[in-house]
Amino acid sequence: MHPYNYYAPENINDALGLLEKFGSKARCLAGGTDILVQTRGGRFELDAIIDVKNIPELTKVEWTKDHLLVGSAVPCYVLYEDEKVTSQFPGIIDAASLIGGIQIQSRASLGGNLCNASPSADGICPLIVHNTICVIAGPKGSREISVDQFCVSPGKNVLDEGEFLVSLKIPLPNSGFGAAYERFIPRNEMDIAVAAVGSSVVVDGGKITNSKIALAAVGPTPIYAEKASEFLLGKDVSEDNLDQASQIAQDSCSPITDMRGDVEFRKHLIGVLTRRTLDLALERAGGN
Amino acid sequence: MANSKKVKKIQITTTINGQEMELLIPPYISLLETLREIVGITGTKEGCNDGNCGACTVTIDRRIVDSCLVLGAEIDGKNVETIEGMATPEGLHPLQQAFLEEAALQCGICTPGFLVASKNLLDKEPNPSEGRIRHWLAGNLCRCTGYDKIVKAVQKASENS
Structure with a gap:
């Protein structure tokens, strides 16, 4: 070395x-x-x-009027051992509590998971469906970008040389918001997603007024499933609409065949997981 | 290692198993290497050396980590506990005793990691369910026992403490 x-x-x-x-x-x-x-x-x-863990901005969890600010080096356990974060952001905790085992969760951060830009990263889909903003420091000052623009290809992110990720700015959930993340792995723990989906919804009077669906391990980066998400806008919460959105998500992803699963299996998983995460997101939104 | 001359050893102050010590270490070696090769305590084992197997589990400030995935430089000012800190001159830790009685080991390479991780669980949660034990130990791999005896030993130690 x-x-x-x-x-x-x-x-x-x-x-x-x-x-x-x-x-x-x-x-x-x-x-x-x-x-x-x-x-x-x-x-x-x-x-x-x-080592960025001595920089206060990168290691603190802070509540502002509109956001939860999570420092990019905050380890997963800090999030899931925080009752307020757990109750307000169960869709983020779904991922923070299943990345690696307990040893890994003592150290691994959502910010690091994002910067590593793996197509199968567990932390990224939940951040996408929560409309997270990345706060980046650089030689020309700081800048902010939407998390769905952060990963550019396997292992590559949008950071220029000299820049680093400071924090994740997650909007506080409005009433009627719910989110969930689920992955498929052949084991019970400690594995890499064969396919995974994060979903969020905003429900108002039985209608879905906003929705975001994001998919992992079925493309070069975790992807925002725009067509499936937009299909749900203004729709009633119904079995048929949720199934259709899941079908659209399944049809719109472009997985590869590798040792973890083939194209057909991964597409099937995306359909199933989209429906499951939508159901859980709706339950958490109090709309189902 | 063409540029090794440019790399300077660094000095850290740390507490290992209750003993404060100053160490001079190469900045790029892992905590695992620091323990085994600099401090000279070899109870912590190297398995995969990439964070999958948990054989090198130690605690830093009472949280379990894979010591292969920590730099030695990072433990400056921290409190590290290893397998060497478990037994006392009076006898084995109840977990070590339970592992012996339940035959929760065969080759033994994973055992220090399982013991450190199990102790950390019982320190936090004295009476975990079987499911909780299995979940907590998911980051520790054993290729011999099939896990049942390990889980039984942790349950036994939990009942006896």
């Missing part, structure tokens, strides 16, 4: 300075559950690992 130095800056500016100094020879370290494995495996030849 290429030996590297370790830095633990205590504020955003110092981290930016280090990223500028080392350029493509540096990576940020949050939980390390991906980056240390990749570095050890020779995917990068790094001169610097920048």
Whole structure:
């Protein structure tokens, strides 16, 4: 392994300075559950690992008037052991509580899961269906982008050299909002999704006034299923409409065949999981 | 390792099994390597070295982690507990005793990780259900026992404590 130095800056500016100094020879370290494995495996030849866990903005969970701000290095357990987060955001907790085992959840963060940009990432679909905004720090100042624009291809994200993810800005749920995430794996725990779906709905008077469906492990990145989501807008909550949306999600994804499953199986899973997550999202919204 | 000259060892202060110590370590080695090769305590085992098997489980500030997925540099100022911290001069920890009595090990390579993870569970939740034990230990793999004896041993230790 290429030996590297370790830095633990205590504020955003110092981290930016280090990223500028080392350029493509540096990576940020949050939980390390991906980056240390990749570095050890020779995917990068790094001169610097920048541990971002001493930067306050990246490690705090903060409630603002309109958002839940989750620092990009906040480990999963902090979220699922927080009663208020658990009660307000069960759709996020669905993912935070099934990424890896307990050891991994002690360290792994949703921000790191997002930056790693795996097509099968468990954390990303729930963030998409919650309309999450990514807060990014960079040499030219900070910028914000929608989470569904963050991943660009397997393992690649939208961050430019010198930039890093500071926090996830998740809008507080309005009344009638519900969300859920579910994946299919052949084991009970500790596995990578063969296919997975996150769904959210806003229900008002028996009608779906907003919906987002996102799919994982069936494309080069986790994807926002636009057609299926938009189909539900203004529709009544009915068996037929939910089945149709699930069918559209199933038809619109483009999985590959690999050791985890073939195209036909993955498409079938997307249909089933879309329906299941819509049902649970509706239940959580109090609309079913 | 062409650029190894540019890499400087770093000094950390940490507490391992209740003992405060200062260590000088290469900045890129894992906590697992730090324990085994720098501190010289080899009870923590290397299995997969990529976060799947849990053989290298230790606690940092009372949370279980895979020590292969932590840099030694990250434990500066932290409190680490390993398998070496479990038994006392008076005797084995009740979990260790239960593992022996229930024959919850064969080759033994996964055992330190299972014990550290199980102790952490019982410290937090003295009477977990069988399902909770199995869920908690999902990040620890054993290729010999089939798990039933391990789960029984944890249940037994829970009843005896």
